[in-house]
Amino acid sequence: MFNEAAVPVLTFVPPRDFGDLVGSLRTPGKHVTLSGASGCGKTTLARKALDRAGIGTGGYHWISGRDYAAEITLTNVLARALACDAAENEVVDYLVACGILVIDDFHHLGQPVRDELGAKLKRWGELGVRIFIIGISSLNKSLLDIDSELGIRNDAFEMGVQDGDFVEKVIAAGENALNFEFAPECRERFIKASLGVPSAVQMICRVACTRMELYETADKKVTIDLSMAEIKDGVLRNYKSKFQNRLIGLAKGKQQARSVHNTYFEIVRQICTIELSEIPIAELYSRIVKSVDDISERSKKSTSFYNCLNNLSDVLTQRGLDDAIYYNQKAKLISIEDPSFRLYLTLADLAEIERSVRVRRTKFPWDVAVSFAGEDRKIVEGFREELNANGYTVFYDFDEQHKLWGENLRRKLSEVYAHDAQYMIVFLSKHYPEKDWTNFELEIGRDAKAKRTSTYLLPLVVDDINIVGLSKDVGYVDLRHHSVSEAVQILIRKIEDTEVTVEQEPVAVAPANPSEQATAAIPHDVLES
Secondary structure (H helix, E strand, C coil): CCCCCCCCCCCCCCCCCHHHHHHHHHHCEEEEEEECCCCCCCHHHHHHHHHHHHCCCCHHEEEEEEEEEEEEHHHHHHHHHCCCCCHHHHHHHHHHHHHHHECCCCCCCCCHHHHHHHHHHHHHHHHEEEEEEEEEECHHHHHHCCCHHHHHHEEEECCCCCCCHHHHHHHHHHHHHHHHEEEEEHHHHHCCCHCCCCCHHHHHHHHHHHHHCCCCCCCCCCECCCHHHHHHHHHHHHHHHHHHHHHHHHHHHCCCCCCCHHHHHHHHHHHHHHCCCCCEEEHHHHHHHHCCCCCCHHHHHHHEEEHHHHHHHHHHHCCCCCCCCCEEEECCCCCCCCCCHHHHHHCCHHHHHHHHHHHCCCCCCCCEEEEECCCHHHHHHHHHHHHHHHHHHHHHHHHHHHCCCCCCCHHHHHHHHHEEEEEEEEEECCCHCHHHHHHHHHHHHHHHHHCCCCCCEEEEEEEEEEEEECCCCCCCECCCCCCHHHHHHHHHHHHHHHHHCCCCCCCCCCCCCCHHHCCCCCCCCCCCC
C-alpha cells in the first residue's frame, strides 16, 4: 500500500472513467489509448483495468517504448517485441495471436514509428489487431492528427488529477489496513498538498507512515499528526532526481550564462511561488518587472523579460521540460501540464536552485571585458570559451559584431569598458603597446578604474614587455607560469568573492592571496607608473 513506484494493492482506488476503460478493453475490435502526465498513475490504471476486464497475462503482451527508442521503423519494433520476422503479414498474424499489444511509454518511440502506427491502426483493427497505447498527455491528439477517422475505432482516455473524494478514499484504505488515522488538520494538509495526483497521494502517505515508523498493521490505533514541512524532504527526494537538473537548466536560460537581470531564474521563482497550474503572463510581468522602482532598470528588465518569453518554448524543449510546461503565446499563459511537476515546484528549494544557477549580484551586464592585440586573439578565445563554459559573460568583439556594426565604435566601446563590465582583463603582450585601439581601451579602463572603489583592471601578462599607464604595484597573473585554465579559475574565484547586491556600488576588496598567484610581484620592467 501507499506505493507510488508500483501497483498499490490495498490502496488502489478506481479513478474517474475506470469503468468505461474496462468496458473498452472488453469490447472486441477496439483500440484504447490512455494518456496523462508522468506519475499520474497510467501504468497502475492500465494493469488494474486489464485485470478487472478479465484479461489475464495470456491475453495481452506488454512492451515499453523505452526499449525500442532507437528503432526507426514500426515493423522492426514489433518484430523484436514479438520475436518474429519483420514482414508485415507475419507481424499482423502475431499481433492477432497475442490478444492485446500494450505499448507503455509510447512517447519514447521515435516519431516515424509513432506516425507509422497511427496510420496503420484503423486498417489493423479491421484485421483483428488490438493495441492499447499508454503515453503522455498529447498522445490522443497526435494520433487523431495522423488519422482523423481513427476515432470510432479508438477509445481515448485522459488520466488527470483526481478530486478530494478520490484522495480521501486512498487515505481511508491505508488507515483501515494499517490501523492508524491522520489527525483532521493533517489530513487536510496532505489532501491539499497532493494536488489530486494519485502517485503524490501515495508518496505523501508513505513518507508520513515511515516517519512514524509505521511499517505494518499496528496493534493499537496510531494517530499521525505531521506537517508538510516535517515530511517535505522525504517527498522532495523522490522528485529531485527527475526534475531538479531540468529546472536548473530552465533557470539558467538559453545559453546557460549568467544574466544581469536574472530573468529566467525570476520566472522560475514566480512559477514556484504562485501555486497555480495556469499562470498569466501579466501576473509574471507585474511581479518581475513592475516591482522594479527605478525607471531605467525597469525598462531593461522589461526588455529582458520579453526576450526570455520569445525564447521560452525553445528553452523548455532544450531542457526536456516541454512535456511538463507549456507556454501558450496566444492565451498569454504558462501552464503546468504535469501535476507531479506542479507538486515538485511547490516543494522545490529555491535557495539551492539559485546557488546552482549562480545568480548575478552585480549591476554589470558583463563579468569581463577583454582588451588585447589582434595577434593574441587565439589566447583570448581560449580564455573566453572557458569562462563561457563556466557560465560567465565576456565582452568579446567578435561575439558583438552585429551590435557594433554601423555604430560609433569609440563611443560604444567607451560605454562597455567604462560602465558595463565588472572587470577589464588586459592581455599584455609585445603587440599590445603597438595598437591604437588597445591604447584607447586602456585609457578608458584607467579612467573607469579611477572612478571605482573596487578592483577593475586585471593585467594578464603574455610577454615580457613595458607598458606605460599601469601602476607598478598592481598584481597580475603571468601566462608564462599559469595555463589559461588556471587563470580562468583564479578569475572565477575573484568574481565570486567580490560580488555585491544590485542595490550596492562595488566595494573595495583585499588583494589576492599571493599563494594563489605565484607571480603576484610586479617586475619594474613589466609595468611602470
